[in-house]
Amino acid sequence: MIADAYPDADLRPIIAGRPTDPRSDRLLVLTDPATGRETARYAGSGQATVDQAVAAARSAFTGDWGLMGPGERMAILHRFADLVDREGDTIARADRIDVGKPISAARAEAGVAAGFIRYYAQAIDKAQRGIVAPTGIAATELQLRRPRGVIGMIVPWNYPVINLALKIAPALAAGNSVVAKPSEISPRSALILARLGAEAGLPAGTLSVLPGDGATGEAITVHGDIDMISFTGSTATGRAIMRGIGQSTLKPILLECGGKSPELLFDDMAGQDLDAIAAHIVAGAYANQGQLCVARTRLYIEDGLYEPLLDRVLAHAGALKAGDPDDPATTYGPLASDKQRATVERYIVDGIEAGAEMLLDGRRSTTGCFLEPTVFAVRGCDIALTRKEIFGPVLAVSRFRGEAEAIALANATAYGLAATIWTRDIGRAHRMARSVTAGTVKICSTPNPREGAGFAHAAEPARQSGFGIEGGLAALDSYSRLQSVEFRY
Incomplete structure (x- = not known):
């Protein structure tokens, strides 16, 4: 013992x-x-x-x-x-x-x-x-x-x-x-x-x-x-x-x-349970307070569903509140160190100074290394929020139009660890999986280690992800x- x-x-x-x-x-x-x-x-x-x-x-x-x-x-x-x-x-x-x-x-x-x-x-x-x-x-x-x-x-x-x-x-x-x-x-x-x-x-x-x-x-x-x-x-x-x-x-x-993994949602998901999808997206971005190499920290939403999905994402992200990690009911705790919290907060300030629109501010004046979910609306892909691995609870959201732009945005990174695609079109799912440079591509799914397929999962990263x-x-x-x-x- x-x-x-x-x-x-x-x-x-x-x-x-x-x-x-x-x-x-x-x-x-x-x-x-x-x-x-x-x-x-x-x-x-x-x-x-x-x-x-x-x-x-x-x-x-x-x-x-x-x-x-x-x-x-x-x-x-x-x-x-x-x-x-x-x-x-x-x-x-x-x-x-x-x-x-x-x-x-x-x-x-x-x-x-x-x-x-x-x-x-x-x-x-x-x-x-x-x-x-x-x-x-x-x-x-x-x-x-x-x-x-x-x-x-x-x-x-x-x-x-x-x-x-x-x-x-x-x-x-x-x-x-x-x-x-x-x-x-x-x-x-x-x-x-x-x-x-x-x-x-x-x-x-x-x-x-x-x-x-x-x-x-x-x-x-x-x-x-x-x-x-x-x-x-x-x-x-x-x-x-x-x-x-x-x-x-x-x-x-x-x-x-490192990773800077994208999550892309197409208009053909209209009619599906957007609230449930938003919950999956928030889980993929903020699991372990965003301290996850495969965290989906870039969210791209096609024009037709941008506002309704974003509203739901903000609601679910805003509902995540940091709690006492000794409480068995707590699901969202502190970042791992003062150093990590300071690093993430610097990226938040950089995003504001770069002109990104802050939709949700997770900074709190508290004891410990707590930092709650933060969301930015971003145009383009040339600022640190969309290029750097932040390794914290920060999500950058952008809109796109059509497959070609979706692929270009997803691949506008030095990394190639993971990606998630939300589409009901099986042909599009295959095209996107082939075109997005990532070791793991999830279709309408989120990471979830479990018995069977979860333990059997194998992948090799691309680019500067290793x-x-x-x-x-x-x-x-x-x-x-x-x-x-x-x-x-």
Whole structure:
């Protein structure tokens, strides 16, 4: 049983299932974003600790974990998922304190994390991971998927436990060992997962978690004995990681970076339940207070439905009120940090100064990092509100006329992560999905991780949103390499 009382838990790195000296004098401070109160101080993991974790991961990969059969690996990951479910309340409390998540949302996210681990446990003996290639009559070529080895992972603060589970589950299922760094402001739930993995039976060194800041992340990304990096975070940090790896070890990278995702609604939705559609749009824009890489932060409405839909969107957005994240009834909490709130408020001021019309102002003079939904009406696509990833509760709304303009507006961005199209015309739906540059396109739908298709969802971002596939069975290929073995008789 995880017995640590939060916020006073042990925040030392977990290596080989045990807390370890971080061997660093870089002191990091954790603050409850709902109250502004300091909750803990801890030392970021230093270079020597990174070296120790990587050595343990290499030993696990070449030893017990790497040599383990699929049945035993499945059993361990199933136990891991069960333990995450068991400790869901503790995990939820950790993310509530670190990043201000409403406790009910944090509890649900712990369940999603367990679901990802369970999905990949079930896939271990079912995914067909090799073929026999056509060759001459006296030869046989086997094309096999091999684990990459030691995977370094860096995960963000917006969905701490989900993002970590989404990465470690397929990597472990594919036979790799993992050294993971959570965001410096959200280490607690990651450390819990490391302890639970050890309790489930992961061999020592298979999963290590190293809390720390950018220096810890850099030590991981350029480490000579790490075989691959998997990163989710900002495009700026993704670029820095690519530069560092390009100048050092030239290892493969999986990057999921920023997004500025569009939502487009066509006139042919007239006669449908616009109020329900508006509720979906608001959910897609303001889930997790807009701190979501696939948040639909650009809303484009065709002329004929612009006013009636916008009125409903404003009503639903205005009804979202920030509340106490410790209250199970609260669905909208604070932003994750003072820094994030200040960043979002700067974008709001920039929008006003650029001439955008503010339709809903979510700024409030309150204690904590609270910022409620904000909506702008925008003309054109050349201001920061429509170009930059704000990562907060700000929605830019514009009108369009016809498919050609809709496509041009949707693609007027450096990103290519996700998009949503609302249309009753199946032909138009296919044309738009083909024409809009995005890794995921939803038709009359909103993001919703769930059993079945939700856990099986896989996609690859485009443009400056990154590259590499996460999710679904395809993720097993992301965390493996293709090896050809030829036999001649």
